[in-house]
Amino acid sequence: MTIETDRLRERVAAELLRTRDRTALLTEAVDDGDLIRQHSPLMSPLVWDLAHVGSQEELWLVRDVGGRDPLRPDIDELYDAFKHARRDRVALPLLTPAEARRYVAEVRDKALDVLDRARIDGGRRLVTDGFAFGMIIQHEQQHAETMLATHQLRVGAPVLTAPEPPAAPSFVGGEVLVPGGPFTMGTDTEPWALDNERPAHQVQVPAFHIDRAAVTNAEYAAFIDAGGYDDPRWWSAAGWEHRQTAGLVAPAHWQRDGDGWVATTFGRTAPVVREEPVVHVCFWEAEAYAKWAGKRLPTEAEWEKAARWDPATGRSRRFPWGDETPEPRHANLGQQHLRPAPAGAYPAGASPLGVHQLIGDVWEWTSSDFHGYPGFSAFPYREYSEVFFGPDYKVLRGGSFGTDHNAARGTFRNWDYPIRRQIFSGFRLARTA
Numbered sequence: 001m002t003i004e005t006d007r008l009r010e011r012v013a014a015e016l017l018r019t020r021d022r023t024a025l026l027t028e029a030v031d032d033g034d035l036i037r038q039h040s041p042l043m044s045p046l047v048w049d050l051a052h053v054g055s056q057e058e059l060w061l062v063r064d065v066g067g068r069d070p071l072r073p074d075i076d077e078l079y080d081a082f083k084h085a086r087r088d089r090v091a092l093p094l095l096t097p098a099e100a101r102r103y104v105a106e107v108r109d110k111a112l113d114v115l116d117r118a119r120i121d122g123g124r125r126l127v128t129d130g131f132a133f134g135m136i137i138q139h140e141q142q143h144a145e146t147m148l149a150t151h152q153l154r155v156g157a158p159v160l161t162a163p164e165p166p167a168a169p170s171f172v173g174g175e176v177l178v179p180g181g182p183f184t185m186g187t188d189t190e191p192w193a194l195d196n197e198r199p200a201h202q203v204q205v206p207a208f209h210i211d212r213a214a215v216t217n218a219e220y221a222a223f224i225d226a227g228g229y230d231d232p233r234w235w236s237a238a239g240w241e242h243r244q245t246a247g248l249v250a251p252a253h254w255q256r257d258g259d260g261w262v263a264t265t266f267g268r269t270a271p272v273v274r275e276e277p278v279v280h281v282c283f284w285e286a287e288a289y290a291k292w293a294g295k296r297l298p299t300e301a302e303w304e305k306a307a308r309w310d311p312a313t314g315r316s317r318r319f320p321w322g323d324e325t326p327e328p329r330h331a332n333l334g335q336q337h338l339r340p341a342p343a344g345a346y347p348a349g350a351s352p353l354g355v356h357q358l359i360g361d362v363w364e365w366t367s368s369d370f371h372g373y374p375g376f377s378a379f380p381y382r383e384y385s386e387v388f389f390g391p392d393y394k395v396l397r398g399g400s401f402g403t404d405h406n407a408a409r410g411t412f413r414n415w416d417y418p419i420r421r422q423i424f425s426g427f428r429l430a431r432t433a
């Protein structure tokens, strides 16, 4: 056993612990009634997410990597995300909150024992560089963000608190030119990158302009005030149809207040902050705004080039600021704050060309459908990504204030239906040069 392997074990153990602390915070902030309640048909009851996190950890770390006997084979089916739609999960004979907590703790004890004994320095691809552990850590972190979205849909007195995000030393606006030419998209080297981020491949991206910041609340309010929601010229046919059937008139959680707007955020209602990125808009709203503004959404390749391409070397880096793992000074991630930060609040996280806040704050809709990269192969199971490939899903990039830094790589890909806006979704604009 090498020192490097010991370090990896220590890092994995620390990440498992840190991740579980956030899961505990999100599930202990509310009472049992709120844990088992369906806060929205779009979301699972929080107690489902909790036991599902344990169930995936049991399947991959305890049974597969560890080769141990199952703890609760009887509940596999209940917590299989492909067996039951979110809206149906509330009616299942789920573990009670106390049972779910006991179950995830028992699984964790076994997983830590596996971590002590398993070979994680080679051998099977599943365990190389601790991949299976990294996958399960990221899975729990993704469910933490999902649970945070459930908290936003919960009705009742506020239960979550966090400091306000930093102010912007100076407001950031306008756009930058990203020169045309090839860049390397995706990765072969990020040890915990998921199958859909692989393999690294060259993409030719013609020159384009991209906004230095995401569209702000003030800018979005101007679109509403200009009658943007009532003018089919700005909307695609599918977008306009959805705008009408869903009765969209403003971002989710916004309400008129005199001439302005208030928004409800985790149970607190306050005027929308003009300089913050707009959040809780669907793809169709983002697309309509872009057309009204005379621009368009960036493609996924444009977004990643803006985030990773280093004009000095032509190399693709891990993050806009370089290869350094995100620190709180770089980006608004990991539920350190309960809202996106104003445009310009993270100068240390800007790209060499001066594009700000690509990572953190809000997920950014791109114009691209979710597809596998050339040479894609599903790993470790088809249901992770491949079954979602196709025109039904749009790609979002960059992570939100609720995304853990472990899953906020410049290569990380998220996807959702174009009508969804319960996620922490915003957008920035681009145009062809």
Ligand SMILES: [Fe+2]
Residues within 6 Å of the ligand: 052, 081, 139, 143
């Ligand atoms: Fe899951």
